[in-house]
Amino acid sequence: xxxAAAILAGAALAGCSRNPSILLDTAGPHANEIQWLFWLFFxxxxxxxxxxxGLLGFATWRGxxxxxxxxxxxxxxxxxxxxxxxxxxxxGLTFAILTLFVGxxxxxxxxxxxxxxxxxxxxxxxxxxxxxxxQYLGETPSAQFTTANELHVPxxxxxxxxxxxxxxxxxxxxxxVAGKRDIIPGRENEATIRVDxxxxxxxxxxxxxxxxxxxxxxxxxxxxxDKFEKWKASQRLPAAAxxxxxxxxxxxxxxxxxxxxxxxxxxxSADGHSNYAxxxxxxxxxxSIGAGAAPNVKGYLGAWILDPHGIKPGVHMPPNLxxxxxFQALLAYLETLK
Amino acid sequence: xxxxxxEVVDDQHVPRDVDVPLERLRDHLDNTWRLPxxxxxxxxxxxxxxxxxxxxxxxxxxxxxxxxxxxALRVQLAFPEQQILGPDQYNQFFxxxxxxxxxxxxxxxxxxxxxxxxxLMIGSRIIAFPRLNAFSYYxxxxxxxxxxxxxxxxxxxxxxxxxxxxxxxxxYGAGKRSDVFAQMITFTEVAALAVxxxxxxxxxxxxxxxxxxxxMPIFVWxxxxxxxxxxxxxxxxxxxxxxxxxxxxxxxxxxxxAEGGDxxxxxxxxxxxAHPEVYIIFLPSIGLASHVVETFSRRPMFGYPAVVLALxxxxxxxxxxxxxHMFATGLPRLGNSFFAASSMTIAIxxxxxxxxxxxxxxxxxxxxxxxxLWIVSFFILFVMGGLSGVMLASVPLDLQLTDTYVLPSHxxxxxxxxxxxxxxxxxxxxxxxxxxxxxxxxxxxxxWMLFTIGGLSAFGSMFLLGLSGMTRRVYSYPHTxxxxxxxxxxxxxxxxxxxxxxxxxxxxxxxxxxxxKAPENPWQASGLExxxxxxxxxxxxxxxxxxxxxxxxWDNPGPLPVVGGLRFDRREVxxxxxxxxxxxxxxxxxxxxxxxFIAAMVTSVILIASMYAPQPVAWGxxxxxxxxxxxxxxxxxxxxxxxxxxxxxxQA
Numbered sequence: 001x002x003x004a005a006a007i008l009a010g011a012a013l014a015g016c017s018r019n020p021s022i023l024l025d026t027a028g029p030h031a032n033e034i035q036w037l038f039w040l041f042f043x044x045x046x047x048x049x050x051x052x053x054g055l056l057g058f059a060t061w062r063g064x065x066x067x068x069x070x071x072x073x074x075x076x077x078x079x080x081x082x083x084x085x086x087x088x089x090x091x092g093l094t095f096a097i098l099t100l101f102v103g104x105x106x107x108x109x110x111x112x113x114x115x116x117x118x119x120x121x122x123x124x125x126x127x128x129x130x131x132x133x134x135q136y137l138g139e140t141p142s143a144q145f146t147t148a149n150e151l152h153v154p155x156x157x158x159x160x161x162x163x164x165x166x167x168x169x170x171x172x173x174x175x176x177v178a179g180k181r182d183i184i185p186g187r188e189n190e191a192t193i194r195v196d197x198x199x200x201x202x203x204x205x206x207x208x209x210x211x212x213x214x215x216x217x218x219x220x221x222x223x224x225x226d227k228f229e230k231w232k233a234s235q236r237l238p239a240a241a242x243x244x245x246x247x248x249x250x251x252x253x254x255x256x257x258x259x260x261x262x263x264x265x266x267x268x269s270a271d272g273h274s275n276y277a278x279x280x281x282x283x284x285x286x287x288s289i290g291a292g293a294a295p296n297v298k299g300y301l302g303a304w305i306l307d308p309h310g311i312k313p314g315v316h317m318p319p320n321l322x323x324x325x326x327f328q329a330l331l332a333y334l335e336t337l338k
Numbered sequence: 339x340x341x342x343x344x345e346v347v348d349d350q351h352v353p354r355d356v357d358v359p360l361e362r363l364r365d366h367l368d369n370t371w372r373l374p375x376x377x378x379x380x381x382x383x384x385x386x387x388x389x390x391x392x393x394x395x396x397x398x399x400x401x402x403x404x405x406x407x408x409x410a411l412r413v414q415l416a417f418p419e420q421q422i423l424g425p426d427q428y429n430q431f432f433x434x435x436x437x438x439x440x441x442x443x444x445x446x447x448x449x450x451x452x453x454x455x456x457x458l459m460i461g462s463r464i465i466a467f468p469r470l471n472a473f474s475y476y477x478x479x480x481x482x483x484x485x486x487x488x489x490x491x492x493x494x495x496x497x498x499x500x501x502x503x504x505x506x507x508x509x510y511g512a513g514k515r516s517d518v519f520a521q522m523i524t525f526t527e528v529a530a531l532a533v534x535x536x537x538x539x540x541x542x543x544x545x546x547x548x549x550x551x552x553x554m555p556i557f558v559w560x561x562x563x564x565x566x567x568x569x570x571x572x573x574x575x576x577x578x579x580x581x582x583x584x585x586x587x588x589x590x591x592x593x594x595x596a597e598g599g600d601x602x603x604x605x606x607x608x609x610x611x612a613h614p615e616v617y618i619i620f621l622p623s624i625g626l627a628s629h630v631v632e633t634f635s636r637r638p639m640f641g642y643p644a645v646v647l648a649l650x651x652x653x654x655x656x657x658x659x660x661x662x663h664m665f666a667t668g669l670p671r672l673g674n675s676f677f678a679a680s681s682m683t684i685a686i687x688x689x690x691x692x693x694x695x696x697x698x699x700x701x702x703x704x705x706x707x708x709x710x711l712w713i714v715s716f717f718i719l720f721v722m723g724g725l726s727g728v729m730l731a732s733v734p735l736d737l738q739l740t741d742t743y744v745l746p747s748h749x750x751x752x753x754x755x756x757x758x759x760x761x762x763x764x765x766x767x768x769x770x771x772x773x774x775x776x777x778x779x780x781x782x783x784x785x786w787m788l789f790t791i792g793g794l795s796a797f798g799s800m801f802l803l804g805l806s807g808m809t810r811r812v813y814s815y816p817h818t819x820x821x822x823x824x825x826x827x828x829x830x831x832x833x834x835x836x837x838x839x840x841x842x843x844x845x846x847x848x849x850x851x852x853x854x855k856a857p858e859n860p861w862q863a864s865g866l867e868x869x870x871x872x873x874x875x876x877x878x879x880x881x882x883x884x885x886x887x888x889x890x891x892w893d894n895p896g897p898l899p900v901v902g903g904l905r906f907d908r909r910e911v912x913x914x915x916x917x918x919x920x921x922x923x924x925x926x927x928x929x930x931x932x933x934x935f936i937a938a939m940v941t942s943v944i945l946i947a948s949m950y951a952p953q954p955v956a957w958g959x960x961x962x963x964x965x966x967x968x969x970x971x972x973x974x975x976x977x978x979x980x981x982x983x984x985x986x987x988x989q990a
Contacts, residue, residue, distance in 0.1 A: 024805060056696060056714065060706070087693040101732060175738070179737025180737050182666045184668070
């Protein structure tokens, strides 16, 4: 019934189609718990609002009935007692409702804490202005790898996210999965998620973090453990060597030009430890560029390289004006980074 | 034996107001309380009505300007992927909107109303420390001018109205933008603290004889509680913004985690102030609304003691909630639950006030005049805001809802419904008292409809946008998020709301051009201020009224009993005792002087200069000390013994 109401409200107000990130459409147990709590609050509050407005109408009608009367110096004791009874009932009901709310919130909070126990993997997420650095921590250094803006998790597993900030305060939020957790410089925050429904879920930074707070998106891909392991194995690999001459020239331009100063492509000489910009080793395995600012297709990628500010004004990447041949070669090379 | 520094004077043979006929007494008082002529006299004025009016007008202009910014924000967000405002402009616009509305409109507006109304309501001639009052206004004025100057120089604050470091700190907050924000706080707080102290002393010591604490009008009670909230909360944000300025200017590391500082320190200091701030705005507003309800229900407020206790407990509880702004920061979970419970508790006293209003209306002899319509808006909008506030107080729900559009929806429902609607009601209600003119009713009706429909659709659709996952403070959003329809509804609602304020301004300006003809008491209200001519003379009351009930004008069909004994050839007020308001002493009132204005200018120069270099704080002490000496230079004054006063009927 609640789901039906959510769909109904969404359909009525959002142009008859489901909103891709409506937080009432849950993908995991954390969001599930909060969802039923929300509906409890929502319906009780809606009833309270209607009651109060109804009472206002009733009181106005009662008061207006006597509008011709001259003001009486005092109300009759019997009426005064009735009013005291009404007001006391109101306050008593308020108290009862709030007690219910506090109790329910506390119960859900305990449940959320218990959901956090026993994580099977850890991922470190670093918030940058305005993108996400994602490091899969492993037993050995060779098992570790870094990617950006696209978080893959195996569905059904409890995953602990270690949240770090490299600059200002951000907030990690994937509406369909769990509540927010702020990412605070100087502090080590954690969030635990479990996604039970396979699919692509969209999250974003929730704490205002500067110019491009609006486009600091994060994509969460929940997939079966098999697919996740395959994805992980492919991500661990260094970038494939370029084949054609143009692509080779592109790699050279990347390594010697300004790109390699900030970006890392494993398996090339641009393989430092920079975390200043997103890792590009498997750039083309991701669905968007600029943390959700544009789709990851050749046209947008080219536009981004030439003038990132045209797509995402204020972003820390400078415009790169190169001659047309170099630009085409670079673009061809980047297209190979599957 | 008297101490040598008290000059004993013969006070028995001085001219007293009881010795002259009433008509001549009015002329004498006009003469004694007259201001110097011209602009100079205007700058010298320390009359609470004129300073209060200036506060109200200035705050209203801030409201219109910040409202215009909101209109621009809603233009930008009306459709997806618009480029009308870039991210830099958008960030400045929304930061200015929030900052100006909270610090330069809402708080000064309620201060202005308190300054204007409290002395009239308690039957006093002055506000306590009237020169400090004038000083506070000029400080506030310059603070506001500075902020708008920075806006027009493309250097406005852009880190949000709560300016979290490190985004507002030295490393990520470019230029002077966050310095303007931090110093704006200093300006506002200096003014607000001064007003708070004046109101506390005015309420406790300058009440008309007989107005014991249990006979004070509800607005006076709410002003008293509000002033105490200001006194206890504002030092926290002054400390916070000073740390921020020091971090930015002289390289301290209060908020720099790399050097042992803590960015959460700012959040604690800020919210310890900013949560009570909502009650600084809200409590005076429900005080004003209580008078509207009482007057048009034509019966004394039902449950007066309960309402007063609710105001006080609101004030106390407001200090125990600030952590609910920080649930997502990862503070200990059990502590969060405590703050969740305390946040919900505050719904009980707030609810109690509303229930008492309903009981008053239901048992009254209701006349449904225009100001009552705004009480209806209060119920429609504020109760929505209050209930969404209960949702946000729940820790698990807050983790989902915070920083989404649910939050702007909540705060606008609360402040537009809970504070602005009562303030508009109060404007319609007290405008005839302030100006001698009644506002136009048909225009007011249209304004009310636009306001209520606009508010409901704008903030209602913001709530649904929040549920759809739209985060706040985004300058644009992609079409693929499917937030288009709701955003368009929100924008149209906001424009209707904006239009209602355009109509309001037109109504006010048009009415001001009409002749004054409002009667003393157009609404048959019960308070002392309605016994005065509209507008009141500069000395307010010819003779101090003697109060023997909570609704004096209703309980005394004839002229009010009065108390005499003050001199009329000098400015004097009657000081009364704190609890029972028994006559205590006659007190001389300072003369109008230009020094508060000069002191405020010197203060402002020092504060603005200290945004650029630390030294002005040191050298600025010299001119400031000189001004203070001139301001406080001892003048020969008599210290009169207790007045020989007592109630006596005087034909008014």
